[in-house]
Amino acid sequence: MTQLPQSAQSKVEQFLGENLDTPTPKEFSPQRLPKREPIKHTLTGSSKTVISTIHHLQVIGYASVGDWSPLIPTGKPNEVMSILIRYILMQ
Numbered sequence: 364m365t366q367l368p369q370s371a372q373s374k375v376e377q378f379l380g381e382n383l384d385t386p387t388p389k390e391f392s393p394q395r396l397p398k399r400e401p402i403k404h405t406l407t408g409s410s411k412t413v414i415s416t417i418h419h420l421q422v423i424g425y426a427s428v429g430d431w432s433p434l435i436p437t438g439k440p441n442e443v444m445s446i447l448i449r450y451i452l453m454q
Contacts, residue, residue, distance in 0.1 A: 397452045404447040410434055413445050 404426075406413045413434060420426050426447055434443040 397454065399450040400453050402449050402451055404449070405444055407437060407442065407444040409441050410443045413443055417445060
């Protein structure tokens, strides 16, 4: 590893500080990290209704059109579904 010149080294130390309290990976605890849980949204209906709802949810700022799965046939006549999975922080 290349040694930095003294002036560059001191600038790095000034930037970082002398007493770094950066925890090592062993010090991280799952209890200290926020827990994210999935929430699944499913839209089921005619393709026109599902697409219209997806666009409305984008207009109100809830989810982008590209966040939803492609339309999936349900096996019932004229019925499709689309799925959105979001992850929310749980405390």
